[in-house]
Amino acid sequence: MPRRAIYPGTFDPITNGHLDIVERSAKLFDEVIVAVLVNQDKHPMFSTEERVDMIRSVAPWPNVKVGTFEGLLVHYAIDQDAQAIVRGIRAVSDYEYELQMALMNRRLEPSVETVFLMAGEAYSYLSSRLIKEVFKLGGPISGLVPELVEERMREKK
Ligand code: PNS
Secondary structure, X not given: OOOEEEEEEOOOOOOHHHHHHHHHHHHHXXXXXXXXXXXXXXXXXXXXXXXXXXXXXXXXXXXXXXXXXXXXXXXHHHHOOOOEEEEEEOOHHHHHHHHHHHHHXXXXXXXXXXXXXXXXXXXXXXXXXXXXHHHHOOOOOEOOEOHHHHHHHHHXX
């Protein structure tokens, strides 16, 4: 049976920190599904389709697929025959929230294991929210998101 993992998130938009986690998980699992949560934020910068499209363009690894999900993550994981959920941990401050989610997901579905990966140190302060804020206020974001994402952000201005 192939070892399949789900890497879930909002990805509004995908950052170089997210991509680092995708690359690391693609080395550990036979298949990784980057799963974009639908309809969480009422005012996202990018539509779900735009986010999926960008991720497909910047994640070239053959064993990485992109999907969307609604409802409970563990239901999606079971639906996709995935044994694991991958989450990136940047700093200690992420830990409490991630632990809560991992334990709740385990309670909901004990067969799905959460695996935490550490993003490279260079990305430890990155978040989609901060990048959008810096961008909207005219600050430079090159090196923080893939070039294609930066272009799409400029088109939104
Ligand atoms: O990129 P984010 O916002 O950190 O991702 C959060 C995400 C999508 C992983 C989380 O909100 C989620 O899994 N939502 C789906 C609903 C769900 O399953 N909730 C119970 C999890 S404890």
